[in-house]
Amino acid sequence: MKATIWHNPGCGTSRNTLALLEEAGADVTVIGYLKTPPSADKLAQLYRDAGITPQQGLRLNGTDAEERGLPQADDATVLAAMVAEPKLIERPLVETDKGVRLCRPKEKVLEIL
DSSP: OEEEEEEOTTOHHHHHHHHHHHHTTOEEEEEETTTSOOOHHHHHHHHHHHTOOTGGGBOOTTSSTTTTTGGGSOHHHHHHHHHHOGGGBOSOEEEETTEEEEOSSGGGGGGGO
């Protein structure tokens, strides 16, 4: 099975999710999204396929998203902010042929393996 993970190596949940993918034998493509952020269109597709809104994919912890009013902003504004500042993207996002999940907690990845 092929899998793509938008990964932050400094995040324990992201590292643990990657480990679960590797233990399952997945052929994993790792994208360091802080250095190589997805486009707004790709983020929109990932959230749509995960069944969540961009606002639900917004990282609040350790960011100024709340102060900027992003949780209440429209989708285009949130996606533009995430592309401009990838630290606003909650991680890890994982995509396989079976779907997409925001893997918090890490066990969410099991739903798409």
